[in-house]
Amino acid sequence: MTAPFDLKGFLAQEAERVQAALERALAAVEGTLGPDVAEATRHGVLSGGKRLRPILCVAAYRACGGSEGDAIYDLAASLELIHAYSLMHDDLPCMDDADLRRGRPTTHRAHGEDVTLRAGAALIPAAALQAWRATERLGCPPATRAEVVDTLLTASGADGMVGGQWVDLEAEGKAVTPEDLDGLHRRKTGALLAAALDMGTLAAGAPPEPREAFHRYGRAIGLAFQIADDILDATSTAATLGKNPSDNDLSKSTYVALYGLAEARRRAEGQVGEALAAVQDAGVAAPALEALARYVVARRH
């Protein structure tokens, strides 16, 4: 019998390597920025957080036989740059008008709305260039490099994250069907999580079968993650959550509102089960991804 996977140690160690990659990424950009903007960018990007997207990318890369080294963390960091942009813009007054993010003032509260708008938008091309250059260091062939960047950009755009946020905005205060809600979150949260897996397996040069299986894993934990977020929002205070539980205030449709707490929990567990089955289908050992799937619904914030 093998020892149980040390998820806590794994997450701490991986978050540290992601943090180092983000520091490298920002150092490359900061020379071109004024000091005010550089600080806002650091605030948005280096504000802690779980680093779930980059960690998933690296885990998928390793599970598919990718080599060790810093370059995969540089690729993974591109996902966190996009994620940081989306949070910086989400929190703006014209969107969620949030004061707190991860227990600290949001970027626009600390650095102003105009600077945050710009700093956020500039992270999009920075992320694409970051991914493009990292895949060169990883030795990926040009077609693969292009597919990796395409995957990142598609997940970031109208067909993915941003499209999901739009649907979310338009659904505010309206009745939505369960299918609408799944579709919304598959794009809003799920697209970038699935892209994390896809970018890792692509960079590792994995064959189609494990790539497809890990893609399904990404979609399943994306949905599980969002349901868990809704449950946390419904059961937590700002103090334990480190942000305002704002989705309720804005009377957005949530899984808890639609199904009740018990059924929402059951659905989150169902998605975790699908994710674990996908790892089995991939046919490679991926203890980190199995542990991460369970963590997504077990986390406290």
Next chain:
Amino acid sequence: MTAPFDLKGFLAQEAERVQAALERALAAVEGTLGPDVAEATRHGVLSGGKRLRPILCVAAYRACGGSEGDAIYDLAASLELIHAYSLMHDDLPCMDDADLRRGRPTTHRAHGEDVTLRAGAALIPAAALQAWRATERLGCPPATRAEVVDTLLTASGADGMVGGQWVDLEAEGKAVTPEDLDGLHRRKTGALLAAALDMGTLAAGAPPEPREAFHRYGRAIGLAFQIADDILDATSTAATLGKNPSDNDLSKSTYVALYGLAEARRRAEGQVGEALAAVQDAGVAAPALEALARYVVARRH
């Protein structure tokens, strides 16, 4: 003696082909958007304008022997998507708070601030994907395709347009040196104009010499364009300009403020001269680019 170049007819015909390419680009994105957001995107992208960046891209491509067809307009349209995003965000309340753009309400006045923020940001990945796919249809080798997209993203990001806008923001109300002002505008306006030329020559597979010469052309007309903008802002009303002459209101540093009207005009002409010299250095016939260089300072809006 050859007939004089028919700039007016050329601009009208080219703008029409760019418009058709933008319609194709939006049609590809709109299926994924809700109707509200699709309308805001159309408002921002199809709001008229000179289409100078795409027209320059196509002209450079043709001057370097690129073939006819729609694909180069699809590539050129990616520049206009980035330009449209920058205008949509520039006009937002937390930036210039503009009511008018090209004689019509700005996108956020017509479609709301939240939708405009999202629609603008989504144009960045859309533009990168648009450029990537167009270079495939143009038959460019993978390394060239990558360089084209890299050029677009670099010009759109912290090292280019957005960086210049930041410097602009930070310079508001402060005394700037002539060198600061040139540097600011080389990035804010010049980066994307130079990228337009670079993308055209790269896509045509031009050798380094004409590519370098056309790059200098792009930088020179970028600066000429900005000086001409300052002159127009200083001498026009909102009615003739189609937008609020807002740079003056916000007491930003302008060439007219720094040098006076006569010297600003002389400097704009000097940059046009440099652009025309660069066309000579390129060693290829480019009557359209010569006419466009003169047009940049002669235009009325």
